[in-house]
Amino acid sequence: MSTALYRIGRWCAAHAWRVLAAWVAVLVAVGTLAGTVGTPLTNQVSIPGTEFERVVERLGTEIPSAAGGFGRVVVESDSGSFTDAQKQAITEAMDTWKTVPHVQRVVDPFAAQQQIDESAQKLADSQEQLADGRAQLESGTAQLADAKGQLAGGEAFLAQLEKTDPDGQATADLRAQVEDGQRQVAEGQQKLDDAREQLLAGEAQYADGKTVADASAGTRLVSEDGRYAVIQVQFDDNAQSIAPEDRALIPEKGDPILEAAGVTPSYSVEITQALEFIGPGEILGLAVALLVLVLVLGSLVAAGLPLLVALLGVGVGLGGAMAATAFIELNSTTPALALMLGLAVGIDYALFIVNRHRANILHGMPLRESVARSVATAGSAVTFAGATVVIALAALVLSGIPILAEMGLVAAVTVAVSVLVAVTVAPAVMRLMGTRIVSRRAWRKAGFATPADASSRPDTAADRPEEHGAWYVGAVTRRPWLTVLGVVALVGVMAVPALDMRLGLPDGGSEPTGSSAYTAYTAVADEFGPGMNGPVVAVAELPAVDGTRTDAQVLDAQASIASALRGVDGVVSVVPFGVSEDKETLAFQVVPSTGPADEGTPATIDGIRGVASLLERHDGVEIGLTGQTVANIEISDRLQGALPFYLTVVVGLSLLILMVVFRSVVVPLVATGGFLLSVVAAFGATVAVHQWGWLGDWFGVTQPGPILSFMPIILIGVLFGLAMDYQMFLVSGMHESRAHGEDARTAVRSGFVHGVKVVTAAAIIMTSVFLGFAFSHLVMVRPIGFGLAVGVLVDAFVVRMTLTPAVMHLLGERAWWMPRWLDRLLPDLDVEGVRLADHLAQEDARTTPAEAADAAEVREPVAPRA
The missing domain is CATH 3.30.70.1320 (Multidrug efflux transporter AcrB pore domain like)
Structure with missing residues (x-):
C-alpha cells in the first residue's frame, strides 16, 4: 500500500495544477448536476413493510381525502377571545392557504367546533323526539287496546245475532261494522308496529350517536376561553414530502393578514421544518477547527490546506448525493450526516499528511521527496482509517432499513471521496505551497538559515522527532492497574443513564424555545391536551x-x-x-x-x-x-431490533481489520473493548442531556424526550471508524518502535510521544465539528452530533491516550502475540511503510551516478519564496 501511495503522491506533486484542475472540474460537474437534475429532500421517514405504512397505503386507496398529511396553525387572539373581525381575517387567511400548491383542504376550526357543540344539542333534541314518540306509541297502544275491546264486544254480539237471526238486516249491518272495525284495528296495529320499529331504530341510532359523541368528547379545535384555535392544513401527500418552498408559502401568505388583525399565528414543525445544512453552530465548529489547525501547524497558510481538502471532498460527495436525487429520494438528515462526517474526517486526514510533511522537511528531507513520503506513510494510515469508516458506514445496509442504508452509503461515499482528495489534492497543494507550509519562525527554530536548504542547517542534532506528552504516558503506565480501574469506573458512571435509553423521533417539542414550531406545540398541549400533537x-x-x-x-x-x-x-x-x-x-x-x-x-x-x-x-x-406517533414507535422498535446484529458485525470487523494491521490477536481485543467503552459512554451522556434534560439549557434541549431512533446505530458505525483512526495513529507508532528493536514497554511510551500531538489535535478538531452539529437547527442531527462529540472525546483522551497505554504496558510482549499460522494467512498491508523504505534503499543502491544526478535534480528543494 505504501509503495503505491508513494507513487501517487509523487505523481500528484509533479502534476499539481492538473490534479487541482481535475478536481475543480469534478466539483463543477457534480454541482451543476445537483442544481439542474436534483430534486428536493424530504423529512419523511419510510420503512417498507411496517404496519403504519401499510395502513397509510390502504387509507390512500379507500379514503383518499383522509390520507394526506396535516400541518397545524395555532392562532391566538391578542384581545382575549376572537372578535368577529379576527374570525374574518382567519377565514381570509384560510382561503389564501387553499391556493398554496399541494394544500388539499383547510379545516375551519370555528365551523368544526360549532358542529361539535351543536351535536350535543341535536342529541338532546333527538332524545326529546324519542320521548314524544314513546308517549305517542304508548297512547296509540292504549287506543288500540280500547278499539280491540270494543271490537271483541261487537264480535260477541254478532255471534249471538247470527245464531238467532242470521239473515236479518241488523245482523248484516253489524257484520259490516265488525269487519270495518277489524280492518281499522289491523291498520292501527300495523301503524303501531311501524311506529314501534321506527322508535326502536331511532333509539338505536340515538344510542349510537350518543356513543360516538361520548367517544369524541374532549376533542376541541377552539379553546374553551375562545382565545386559541387550531387550524388543520391538509396536504395531498405526507407533509414531509412537500417541498420546503411550498410549505413556506403558508406563513408567508398568512402572517400579514393575521397579524394585521391582532392574531398571532404559530406554525407546527410540519410546516416550518427547513432543510439547510449549515447553521451558526456548524460555522462555529469550523472556526474552532481552524483555530486548532493554526496552533498545531503554526501558520494560517498551512491551516488552510486541511480545510481546503475537507471542503473539496464534502463538496464533491454532497454534490454527487444531491445529483443522485434525480433517481432516488433522500432524507434531509442524510446530507447533514455526510457533511458532518466529511468535514471532520477530511480535516483530520489532511492534517495527518500535512503534519508528516512538515516534520519531514524540518528534519532536512527535500520538499518533493517529503511530499511523496508523507503520502506513502501518513497516507497509508489515512487510507486504512478511511476504509474502516467507509466499511462501518456501508455496513448499515445490513440493518435492512432503507433510510439507514441510504444514510450510510451517502456518508460512506463522502468519506471515501475525502480520502481520495486527501491523498491527491494534499500533495499537489503541498508542492505548490513550497516552503510556506512552515512558518519562518519554525524554520529558524529547526536550525535553517534558509528555509528548506539543508546546507544552511549545520546542526543535525535537531533531527530528533518531536516528542509530546512523555510525562502523561509515564503517569498512566506508572500504575497501570490503577489507571485501568479509574478509566473503567469513569466510563461506567457515564454509561449508567444508557440503561434508561428510550428511542423515538423528534417532534415540535424538540424545536428551539421561542420558535414557531415550539410555540405551536406547547400551545396545543396546554390548551387542547398533549395528545393532540400526535x-x-x-x-x-x-x-x-x-x-x-x-x-x-x-x-x-x-x-x-x-x-x-x-x-x-x-x-x-x-x-x-x-x-x-x-x-x-x-x-x-x-x-x-x-x-x-x-x-x-x-x-x-x-x-x-x-x-x-x-x-x-x-x-x-x-x-x-x-400516524406519526405510531410510526415513531414502530421505527424505534425496528431500529432497536437491528442494533445487536449490526454491533456484532462491527465488532467482528474491528477484530479482523486490526489483526491485519497490527499482526496481533491481543491488540484488536484491547482496541475493540475500548471502542465499546466509548460507545456506552456516548450513549449515557446523550441520554443524560437529551432524554433526562441534564445541562439541557446549555445544549438547547428545550423538552427532553426519547433519543433519536437512528442515533445508536449511526453512532456505533461512525465511532467505530473514528476509534480505529486514533488506534491506528497511536498504536502503529508503538508497533513501529517495537519493530525497530525497542522492548514492548519502552515502545509503548516512545510510540505515544511521537503520535500524541497530532491525535490530540485531530480529536479536538473532530469534536469541534461534531459539537457544532450538536447545536444544529436540524433537530434530528443534534443528538447525533452530541453523541459523536462525546464519543470522540472519550475514545481519544480516555480510551486511546489513557487506557490503551496502560493495558499495553501491563501486557508487555504478550500484547503482540499472534499464532504463526494466522500470521501467514493474513495479508501484510505495510501500513507503516517498512517495505517502501527497503524498496527505496534498494533503488538507491542500484542507481548509477548519472541517474543519481537526475534524482538529485528531481528531489532538489523548492527555492523559498520571498
Whole structure:
C-alpha cells in the first residue's frame, strides 16, 4: 500500500495544477448536476413493510381525502377571545392557504367546533323526539287496546245475532261494522308496529350517536376561553414530502393578514421544518477547527490546506448525493450526516499528511521527496482509517432499513471521496505551497538559515522527532492497574443513564424555545391536551355483507369501534372522520392523553392494538394503526431490533481489520473493548442531556424526550471508524518502535510521544465539528452530533491516550502475540511503510551516478519564496 501511495503522491506533486484542475472540474460537474437534475429532500421517514405504512397505503386507496398529511396553525387572539373581525381575517387567511400548491383542504376550526357543540344539542333534541314518540306509541297502544275491546264486544254480539237471526238486516249491518272495525284495528296495529320499529331504530341510532359523541368528547379545535384555535392544513401527500418552498408559502401568505388583525399565528414543525445544512453552530465548529489547525501547524497558510481538502471532498460527495436525487429520494438528515462526517474526517486526514510533511522537511528531507513520503506513510494510515469508516458506514445496509442504508452509503461515499482528495489534492497543494507550509519562525527554530536548504542547517542534532506528552504516558503506565480501574469506573458512571435509553423521533417539542414550531406545540398541549400533537389514525376494515351497508349500519359500526377504542386506558377521545365509498372502510382519529414522545404513549398504543385484536376475533373487524406517533414507535422498535446484529458485525470487523494491521490477536481485543467503552459512554451522556434534560439549557434541549431512533446505530458505525483512526495513529507508532528493536514497554511510551500531538489535535478538531452539529437547527442531527462529540472525546483522551497505554504496558510482549499460522494467512498491508523504505534503499543502491544526478535534480528543494 505504501509503495503505491508513494507513487501517487509523487505523481500528484509533479502534476499539481492538473490534479487541482481535475478536481475543480469534478466539483463543477457534480454541482451543476445537483442544481439542474436534483430534486428536493424530504423529512419523511419510510420503512417498507411496517404496519403504519401499510395502513397509510390502504387509507390512500379507500379514503383518499383522509390520507394526506396535516400541518397545524395555532392562532391566538391578542384581545382575549376572537372578535368577529379576527374570525374574518382567519377565514381570509384560510382561503389564501387553499391556493398554496399541494394544500388539499383547510379545516375551519370555528365551523368544526360549532358542529361539535351543536351535536350535543341535536342529541338532546333527538332524545326529546324519542320521548314524544314513546308517549305517542304508548297512547296509540292504549287506543288500540280500547278499539280491540270494543271490537271483541261487537264480535260477541254478532255471534249471538247470527245464531238467532242470521239473515236479518241488523245482523248484516253489524257484520259490516265488525269487519270495518277489524280492518281499522289491523291498520292501527300495523301503524303501531311501524311506529314501534321506527322508535326502536331511532333509539338505536340515538344510542349510537350518543356513543360516538361520548367517544369524541374532549376533542376541541377552539379553546374553551375562545382565545386559541387550531387550524388543520391538509396536504395531498405526507407533509414531509412537500417541498420546503411550498410549505413556506403558508406563513408567508398568512402572517400579514393575521397579524394585521391582532392574531398571532404559530406554525407546527410540519410546516416550518427547513432543510439547510449549515447553521451558526456548524460555522462555529469550523472556526474552532481552524483555530486548532493554526496552533498545531503554526501558520494560517498551512491551516488552510486541511480545510481546503475537507471542503473539496464534502463538496464533491454532497454534490454527487444531491445529483443522485434525480433517481432516488433522500432524507434531509442524510446530507447533514455526510457533511458532518466529511468535514471532520477530511480535516483530520489532511492534517495527518500535512503534519508528516512538515516534520519531514524540518528534519532536512527535500520538499518533493517529503511530499511523496508523507503520502506513502501518513497516507497509508489515512487510507486504512478511511476504509474502516467507509466499511462501518456501508455496513448499515445490513440493518435492512432503507433510510439507514441510504444514510450510510451517502456518508460512506463522502468519506471515501475525502480520502481520495486527501491523498491527491494534499500533495499537489503541498508542492505548490513550497516552503510556506512552515512558518519562518519554525524554520529558524529547526536550525535553517534558509528555509528548506539543508546546507544552511549545520546542526543535525535537531533531527530528533518531536516528542509530546512523555510525562502523561509515564503517569498512566506508572500504575497501570490503577489507571485501568479509574478509566473503567469513569466510563461506567457515564454509561449508567444508557440503561434508561428510550428511542423515538423528534417532534415540535424538540424545536428551539421561542420558535414557531415550539410555540405551536406547547400551545396545543396546554390548551387542547398533549395528545393532540400526535393523534393516532385507526383504519377499520369491516367484514363483508350482502348488498351495501345503510347509513345506520355504518353509524352502528362506528359507535361500536369508537366505544371499544375509547375504553383503552390513556385514550382521551375517538373521532370518526372518514368512510370509504363502499362503506367497508372507516377512519378514526384517536387522541391519547400523552404526547408523542411521552414515556406512557407506547403503552397506550399497545392497549389500542389489544382492543383491535379482540374486535377482529369477535366481530371480524380488522383495525390498523398509523400516524406519526405510531410510526415513531414502530421505527424505534425496528431500529432497536437491528442494533445487536449490526454491533456484532462491527465488532467482528474491528477484530479482523486490526489483526491485519497490527499482526496481533491481543491488540484488536484491547482496541475493540475500548471502542465499546466509548460507545456506552456516548450513549449515557446523550441520554443524560437529551432524554433526562441534564445541562439541557446549555445544549438547547428545550423538552427532553426519547433519543433519536437512528442515533445508536449511526453512532456505533461512525465511532467505530473514528476509534480505529486514533488506534491506528497511536498504536502503529508503538508497533513501529517495537519493530525497530525497542522492548514492548519502552515502545509503548516512545510510540505515544511521537503520535500524541497530532491525535490530540485531530480529536479536538473532530469534536469541534461534531459539537457544532450538536447545536444544529436540524433537530434530528443534534443528538447525533452530541453523541459523536462525546464519543470522540472519550475514545481519544480516555480510551486511546489513557487506557490503551496502560493495558499495553501491563501486557508487555504478550500484547503482540499472534499464532504463526494466522500470521501467514493474513495479508501484510505495510501500513507503516517498512517495505517502501527497503524498496527505496534498494533503488538507491542500484542507481548509477548519472541517474543519481537526475534524482538529485528531481528531489532538489523548492527555492523559498520571498
